[in-house]
Amino acid sequence: MIEFINIIIQTALFFILSIFPINNFTTRNRYFYNNYFRFIAVNILILMSLLLIFSFFNIKLKTVFFIILVLYLFYFLINFKSSKFLIKKREIILYFIFLLIFIYSFSLITAYPLLGWDGIATWKIKSNFFYNGGNIFEFYNFRDGEPHYYQYPHLGSYIWAFFWKNSFIEFEYLGRGFYHYIYIFSLFLFIHNFKEWSNFKKVFLILFIYIATYDFELEGYQDYLIFSLLIFVIDLIFNYKKKGFIFLVIFYSICILLSWIKNEGIIYACFLIIIYNFVYKKDVSRNLLFICLFVLSVFFQFYINLEIYNGKTLFQIPTNTNVFTEINITLLKNFFLIIWYFFHSILKYPIWIINLILFLLLHVYKQKKSSEINFIKYFLALNILFIMGVYLQSPYIKWHLQTSLDRLVLQTSGFYIYLLLSFIKNKKLKI
């Protein structure tokens, strides 16, 4: 029973850290008006950004926790304004259901603390290292003269270790619970856009998406963090109408965070930045400072891999670029192999059935072209190119497809489901 009480305490900790520092008492920004879920999303991003910054310094995890608490308290006291905004009664039930579903999910990983393959082989090793007071600039896993898994970014493992260390009983799953928190929260962030829907419809869709995307085998993996951050970014694109300075800060923060979670996060972040500047026809010079920051962050990661860890490659497997010089039957065969395994992945994560139907409806009903829809369409096109590029040049394509394509497919699945929002908003189709 002590463990169950600790689950409740840890849930309370996640919740408190995500309702501060930005809330209705400290901001008047219209983006947050009438939507407490957006406050939580931005606060999660602030927390993750702070943890990313602290991960580069040699500070104990417990000290980091207290620094964050003091910073939040300080910010709250300085910016405190009285607020008339209250959560609607109808919405309170949604917050309650959010916490309930999270506790269900948390209790599952607590009762069966089993990690997936990469969870044990890669991410837990990093997490152990940070838990024991390690620093990113040291070799965290040194084997027979070679550092292992240096090319994987560290933010997810640092977050895991942070919450693991800052819990009462210090069991590893208490840190990993944050992955579930952000994942389930992202589903609520999406569903909260359907303002006219009844709570029953909302909860039904959440449970459907949850069942269609959750995979117990991916415990300890970082894919749900990428999934959630991509939902955060598309929610921002859809709902932040005036794309000013604050928008840019949040948008580029997500891009930087993505790049420090997994290697493919760098690619997704690049896509987001390119598409944003293309679709919204923004003067690139206006974004130049942010673009520079992102590029610096990526190069810093490469620098750590190549210079500090003395790594030989940035990527996980050797590449076989000869594939592109000879267009032959193998290339064609590999192409169909990718399509075949993509359909495998759809069966594993049925959320893609909805996504494919939405893309089909988009084509059939000829929706009024909005920037948001274009954003999603371009992202899909670049993502297909990325997947083809990665797998066509892989020397062990079949093994590679079997072990990783489903995860790549899962990561972006939440991003495309926002097409549903455009149908509802345009009211061309009634669902």
Place this chain on the structure above:
Amino acid sequence: MHYFKNFFKSHFLILILLLIFTANFNFFYNVYLLSKRSYDERLFRSYGWGCGGLSYGYVKKIYEKFLEPTNKKKLHILNFEVHPDTHSLFPQLKVDSKRINLVLLNFKSEDKNKINFNLDEEYTMVDKTENCYFFIKND
């Protein structure tokens, strides 16, 4: 009372949905497991009691019996079946790159040619359970 009646009426379908979800998650059983089984037991059940697979139980035994008393929490683990590294299940356990404390998991006699050192001459066997062995390097 009237408020609760109304609340129940308006959220009846959601409650049913959540109840189905609760059953699907085995939530109450999971809470029961938390109170009945210790964290260690749940780890044993997840990763194996003794020798085999990740051999969590065997490595845990070596860790508690031989490493913790001496406070030299370093092991070099070689698993001769394809499994992720058991090391990561022990946060305090470090990699013994000098290979002084050696654990061989799922090791069969024909696997001797897979290792690039002389096990018989360089090491002394300290513990054995089925196909899992703990060796210490000779001085």
